[in-house]
Amino acid sequence: MTGTDDWADWLDAEIDAIRAAGRWRTHRRLDACGPVGVLDGQPVVSFASNDYLGLSAHPAVCEAAVAAVARWGTGATASRLVVGNRPVHDDLEAALAEWKGCEAALVLPTGYQANLAVLTTVAAGDVSVLSDELNHASIIDGLRLARARLHIYPHNDVEAVARLMADARGRVVVVTDAVFSMDGDTCHLFELVELCARRGALLVVDEAHNVLGPDLPHQHAAVLRVGTLSKTLGSLGGFVAGPHQYINLILNRARSHIFTTGLSPADAAAGLAGLQVLRSPEGAELVARLRQLVDRVKPAHPSPILPVIVGDEAAAVAAAAALLERGILVPAIRPPTVAPGSSRLRVTLSAAHTDAQVADLLAALADLGLQP
Numbered sequence: 001m002t003g004t005d006d007w008a009d010w011l012d013a014e015i016d017a018i019r020a021a022g023r024w025r026t027h028r029r030l031d032a033c034g035p036v037g038v039l040d041g042q043p044v045v046s047f048a049s050n051d052y053l054g055l056s057a058h059p060a061v062c063e064a065a066v067a068a069v070a071r072w073g074t075g076a077t078a079s080r081l082v083v084g085n086r087p088v089h090d091d092l093e094a095a096l097a098e099w100k101g102c103e104a105a106l107v108l109p110t111g112y113q114a115n116l117a118v119l120t121t122v123a124a125g126d127v128s129v130l131s132d133e134l135n136h137a138s139i140i141d142g143l144r145l146a147r148a149r150l151h152i153y154p155h156n157d158v159e160a161v162a163r164l165m166a167d168a169r170g171r172v173v174v175v176t177d178a179v180f181s182m183d184g185d186t187c188h189l190f191e192l193v194e195l196c197a198r199r200g201a202l203l204v205v206d207e208a209h210n211v212l213g214p215d216l217p218h219q220h221a222a223v224l225r226v227g228t229l230s231k232t233l234g235s236l237g238g239f240v241a242g243p244h245q246y247i248n249l250i251l252n253r254a255r256s257h258i259f260t261t262g263l264s265p266a267d268a269a270a271g272l273a274g275l276q277v278l279r280s281p282e283g284a285e286l287v288a289r290l291r292q293l294v295d296r297v298k299p300a301h302p303s304p305i306l307p308v309i310v311g312d313e314a315a316a317v318a319a320a321a322a323l324l325e326r327g328i329l330v331p332a333i334r335p336p337t338v339a340p341g342s343s344r345l346r347v348t349l350s351a352a353h354t355d356a357q358v359a360d361l362l363a364a365l366a367d368l369g370l371q372p
């Protein structure tokens with residue numbers, strides 16, 4: 001047998017295993033700007049994006065990106081430590097730090113890289129890391145890269161955090177999503193802040209999906225806030241905000257910052273424009289509109305992520321297909337992204353949805369005997 005045969009056999013076996021488990025996936029083509037578009041030739045309304053305020057199609061955000069391309073070209077052209085920041089990188093970092101009430105912020109090309117940057121910097125060495133069992137994959141990967149001494153605590157169990165902390169060796173980091181991306185529930189942020197402050201632990205909170213809260217009102221000495229430009233702000237990119245010393249160390253240590261080309265000027269400009277809209281009266285109206293839509297679908301639910309638990313994998317896929325037949329795009333989420341037996345539809349709402357679109361979604365779910 002030749003080496004080529006070895007690889008061909010391996011590929012066949014890997015692909016067959018995924019297909020046999022019913023988990024083979026391909027990209028579909030969505031031609032859209034905002035929630036309305038055409039998916040593989042079929043008109044759809046999407047409830048699949050994380051564009052919670054519809055800012056990815058906001059005229060001011062689009063114009064900022066176009067103007068940035070005209071002034072600085074398309075690419076950042078090298079690592080920012082090598083070639084330098086464009087002025088828009090500095091402006092964006094200052095605006096993000098101010099928004100989060102923190103001393104400083106560092107922007108990275110994605111939120112995924114932001115979590116790698118933070119965790120490979122603070123979770124390595126003589127550190128005990130306490131991590132929620134439902135944290136995002138980028139947190140898990142950051143902890144793996146850091147070779148962290150890891151304790152995974154049951155979802156949102158603050159008492160378990162306290163117990164683990166009492167026994168933990170070395171410095172302690174607690175890391176949690178603020179809003180859990182597949183369940184749409186929120187962490188007990190204020191309890192965790194207090195607990196960490198008492199133990200002298202560092203809290204890393206991933207606010208990627210934070211648009212309706214929970215929000216820390218002011219800077220805490222030992223809290224690092226990770227966020228993205230790619231969801232609420234309608235652009236692409238990630239960031240971490242916190243005290244100067246932490247941000248400076250991350251800038252110097254994090255390989256996902258040092259060894260990657262900087263965020264493109266257009267993405268940075270779009271993120272900055274998105275933030276300006278969010279912090280304007282128009283932004284407050286968009287957030288209020290989103291809150292109203294969420295309440296309509298599930299009163300008092302804390303985020304625009306609304307899981308519809310189906311259970312069985314095949315049933316979740318069938319439900320997504322049935323919605324698609326009615327022109328409604330909602331993804332089926334299955335293991336390994338969620339635990340076996342908890343396959344679901346992941347509905348996400350946006351301020352850009354109309355009342356009629358949300359009414360159609362609710363009617364279609366009801367016809368399937370489902371509700372968020």
Ligand SMILES: Cc1ncc(COP(=O)(O)O)c(C=O)c1O
Pocket residue numbers: 110111112113115136138177179181206208209228229230236237238
């Ligand atoms: C909780 C959480 N953190 C981080 C990320 C990564 O962000 P980005 O898409 O900007 O890489 C995501 C996105 O999927 C997420 O859901």
